[in-house]
Amino acid sequence: MAIDQLVLKAKEGDDEAFLQIISVLKIDLYKTALSYLRNEEDAIEAIQEVTFRAYKGLKELKEASYFKTWLIRIMINYCNDTLKMQKRMVLNEDLLLTMGKSENYSLMEIQDAMQSLDERSREILTLKYFHDLKIKDIAGTLDCPEGTVKTWLNKALKSLREKLEEKGGMSHV
The missing domain is CATH 1.10.1740.10 (RNA polymerase sigma factor, region 2, helix turn helix motif)
Known part of the structure; x- marks a missing residue:
């Protein structure tokens, strides 16, 4: 059934x-x-x-x-x-390890970057990448338009990248 x-x-x-x-x-x-x-x-x-x-x-x-x-x-x-x-x-260590290998970031750098994100960004990234939910399903879960979810997801990914670049920049100094 x-x-x-x-x-x-x-x-x-x-x-x-x-x-x-x-x-x-x-x-x-x-x-x-x-x-x-x-x-x-x-x-x-x-x-x-x-x-x-x-x-x-x-x-x-x-x-x-x-x-x-x-x-x-x-x-x-x-x-x-x-x-x-x-x-x-x-955080989900498997995802972080995968992300770390593909982007040459260490697990610690990714964990720090994720921890520094706001709660909504962590939540959006979790729903999208930990649970493979579609934008439509995330929108239903969060009770908001799909366009809003797309915007939040893009901002969350951009913030994560910026945080990782900051960390990476500091480690080369």
Whole structure:
């Protein structure tokens, strides 16, 4: 059964349908939580908390086709809140390593640059590159026009490049 149909059943009170959806998406939730929190125990706790929040807020979801992005958004918000409490930011190391190899930047330089970005920029980059979401899906998740998402994404990438160039410039001095 398609996720959209399961979401509709879950919204009508079918707990089994909700559990099936979570079962299908648990790996995505885990990867998201782990990329932010960098700790397996914290990631598992995040999945439990996000599952509970999604269950409580399911009736608020307007469009069933956006369930996955809505759920990932809840996870990102939870992780950001957790990180704010811990006063640290953690990134997806695999993406950073890949980016570092292609651009000849060290992992530390990329981590520093990402940490210095504003929250929206980190969020846009995470949705686009960590989750391979399309601009349309990001726009639905953030409840804003696609053009706005494109603008934010371009600004986030430009800021990241500038931060990396600043760091690179300093290391050659």
